[in-house]
Amino acid sequence: MRTITELAGDGGPRGIFDELSRREVRRAALTAVAVPGYQVPFGSREMPVARGWGSGGLQVTLALVGPGDRLKVIDQGEDGGVNASNLRRLVVGHVGCAEETDTRAATVIQSRHRVPETPLRADQVLVLQVPVPEPLRAVESDVREQRRMHAEADYSRMWVGLYEDVVRNGVVTKTAGYPCMVNGRYLISPTPIPRFDVPKLDRAEHLTLFGAGREKRIYAVPPHTRVEPLVFEDIPFEVEHTPGAACRHCGSDGSYLVEVPAADGTVSWVCSDTDFCARHREGRS
Amino acid sequence: MSWALKVEGLGRVYGEEGPRSLTGTGPEHGTSVSPVTGAVVAAWDVGFEVEPGEALGVVGESGSGKSTVMRCVAGDERPSRGSAYLRAYDDGATDVLALDDGARRRLRVDRVAVVYQDPAAGLDLDTSAGGNIAERLTAAGARNFGRIRDRAAELLELTEVPLSRMDDPVRTFSGGMRQRVQIAKALANRPPVLLLDEPTTGLDASVAAGVLDLLRNLLERLGVAAVVVSHDFGVIEMLTRRVMVMQHGRVVETGLTDQLLEDPQHPYSQRLVAAARG
Structure with missing residues (x-):
């Protein structure tokens, strides 16, 4: 054995x-x-x-x-x-x-x-x-x-x-x-x-x-x-999207954004994916 | 016309299932408990056919085996022996009692529907009336929200549940209204066979009368084949044309409901009828 x-x-x-x-x-x-x-x-x-x-x-x-x-x-x-x-x-x-x-x-x-x-x-x-x-x-x-x-x-x-x-x-x-x-x-x-x-x-x-x-x-x-x-035929599947929101670093509005509140009550948005954001910024500049 | 549901030689024994358990049980011995093995012969050699648009009554006292028969046919329980055939399944060529559990449960979606005595057994009380019906509809493949709601509303209207209560949890409903929702859910996918287990037993007399009226109208209009299990001859008289009397797990008499009520042959039937007539 x-x-x-x-x-x-x-x-x-x-x-x-x-x-x-x-x-x-x-x-x-x-x-x-x-x-x-x-x-x-x-x-x-x-x-x-x-x-x-x-x-x-x-x-x-x-x-x-x-x-x-x-x-x-x-x-x-x-x-x-x-x-x-x-x-x-x-x-x-x-x-x-x-x-x-x-x-x-x-x-x-x-x-x-x-x-x-x-x-x-x-x-x-x-x-x-x-x-x-x-x-x-x-x-x-x-x-x-x-x-x-x-x-x-x-x-x-x-x-x-x-x-x-x-x-x-x-x-x-x-x-x-x-x-x-x-x-x-x-x-x-x-x-x-x-x-x-x-x-x-x-x-x-x-x-x-x-x-x-x-x-x-x-x-x-x-x-x-x-x-x-799982979706009903007559109720379409929608992904998260805030009209007008764009990343304050790279300007992307097609990526998944997270809200950043500021002390004065306003909010800005940043990309959740930091690697994507960094490369998107380089590509633009 | 041919049958929609046919049951043959149905038996259910709790305990040892051999022939030793059968001797000494049945009406002639006055017990369903085997003196030899102690097994309970809850039902034995029960057979019947039901045609579309016809209602068959199964009547007997508590412990006579009528609910066991229903649970075996419905698929809640596996019988010890016997077979059952549905016209709506494989054109009646397959014994549905021999199917595996999953296949049996699928029959419940649109081929055999059950209404239990306790609405909680057939409904999710924390879900709305519409949601309970939606469960049956989505199980049958409905995926259109608007059409699901329309159909649910149509069914609730049919069973006379106010549409304003459609989105309320069933827990907030009265007993009679819960029972109406359960009936609506059972009818959701237009099943050809409907099994009713003491559908009005838990309700007070006036509410029960309303539900009975509704059931009688529905059975007449929808053309389903129904089996009504009850200990109450009043219910059987109102809903069914034919009846089967059970005692100690055996069928002791079958016949047309009017005839049996007028002229019961078996001593047990005579006692039941006498009790019902007061």
């Missing part, structure tokens, strides 16, 4: 993520790619970040990157955020890959809340950190019932949720984590990206992997896969 050590090797240097864990996450990711939108359970490890703070995305990233990769990590579109910087340094220090902020040059991009403005290519992978992977949680609290609904593609309760929203508010109020059908089969919550980014996942060139560490789930949107937001 052969031992696990003989089969898998000794796992190399001990660190925050050993070889067997990498393999498990890769297996889960492969299953997720094979069944687009299906939430694959995996044995989420303890990470040096708290669960719910990107531990799922971190494990997926650690399972993907090698020394030859260029890793970009963003938080709310920003490379310089505290959480993003720390996660990036953690992975780079552990794997020895290169740090990257230019979306075009990165091979793996881990993100929270955003899909970069620059369209991703087939040779890039987007890893999204997901706090709440289950879109049905809003309408059904029983986990067994949620599983049944997914298994039978019975999403009428979700539609009722949308119906009630429109009846009460006149519009669909859900913004971040808008429920989407993947490949016409599974409902996912692309949390927590804004509606603005949902179309970027539809029939994309790149692979998107979703990692939820606290909830121990991995799911995927493979390249060229349909991602369709």
